[in-house]
Amino acid sequence: MTEHFFRGVRAVLFDLDGTLIDSAPDLGAAADGMRLTRGMSSLPLDRYRPLAGSGARGMLYAAFGMTPEHADYAALKDEFFIAYSQCLLERTRPFDQVHEMLGLLQARGMPWGVVTNKSERFTGPITKAMPLFAAASVIISGDTTPHSKPHPAPLLEAARRMSVSPIECIYVGDDERDIRAGQAAGMRTVAARYGYLGAGANVAAWGASAEVSSPLELLNLLEVP
Template sequence: MHPVMKDIRLVTFDLDGTLIDSVPDLARAVDAALLELGLPTAGEATVRDWVGNGSLVLMERALRHAITESAPSGMDRKSSHEVDADLLARAHDGFLSHYAKDPASRTRLYPGSREALDGLRAHGLPLALVTNKPAAFIAPILEGFGLQDHFSLCLGGDSLPQKKPDPAPLLHVAEHFAVPPRACLMIGDSRHDIAAGKAAGFRTLAVPYGYNHGEPVADCGPDGVVESLAELV
């Protein structure tokens, strides 16, 4: 096994950008919600830079972008636009509705994800999933890939009052399994995953291919970086 796994008794994974590339489905739902509001769509490439802080922040970023793009000619298109709370609520509800209808048909597992999960499970290590995605979407996605039995505990961004980068979800996982944080590993693709892991006292491992707002995740100082999760086993 990878050296970062030494003395680890519990492995916690992020989902989007770490195990799966979900942006095609997220972007479809974002654009559908924007269209319902008569706003310009964002497109997959743009949405890719907005993922990682939960669905409400995703739609706030989408609205700010759309409002800027639809500003009258002559206005400063780079200026910051406030997002009305009622508009954000409607946009978020629209996104959730569209995403719920089809959360995974375009989503793909990253190469190495299944091999890592199968291998860690074969070694008898308990696995947990901690994502900022709303909890309701976790099961349909995992079931679509036949991974529903790999995780002993799954937490979404609305499972607890706090979400990553707050360490609370990871501390909850460690307590649930009665494993000290120093024997736990957090694996993710973004600075939020690494920050949460460090604050919780977990060892941290990063993958460089996910969603980190255009910044190299290695700059966050994880304990290790792997090009493929298959390197774990």
């Protein structure tokens, strides 16, 4: 991969789940607990992990094969949210290299922030409890603006709060909607191949500006000041 691929970058924005933190074990545990209370067998984490980026929708599909069109979906989603709120940080950890990568960004004087579709009721407690996020310049949740990704509004709001132009930002995410949102916002985009990606994802077809297989690879894409 070409070094210093991006020029003129003044800020880096990241998706949260599947990009900076591995929350799949807690998300999966919440859904799996719902199966157990119904007398169903436990499923391995590998069944939940690929769909973790889709939150409740993904977890309920993995656990019960249920889609939002099902009559019981709304009730089970509320139950899932309660279950997840009780185990938010039991198993959730930053991905390997994330601490080092963010530290090196800061050493370069490069501000960074988070734009996630996770609602503030979950984003707030997680980012406040994990020291990793103390240095974040901005944290935008799925309900911070009237729209969530793939709409560009959350990314544009992050750029506004950081006082940078969207073209001066890159957005890093592990889902196609992250790349679509970044493109719609006029940002350059990076697909995080080490993340959840989604079941059967064709990452090359997303049209990201670049791809990385580990967090530290991102640094090779930035122009050294």
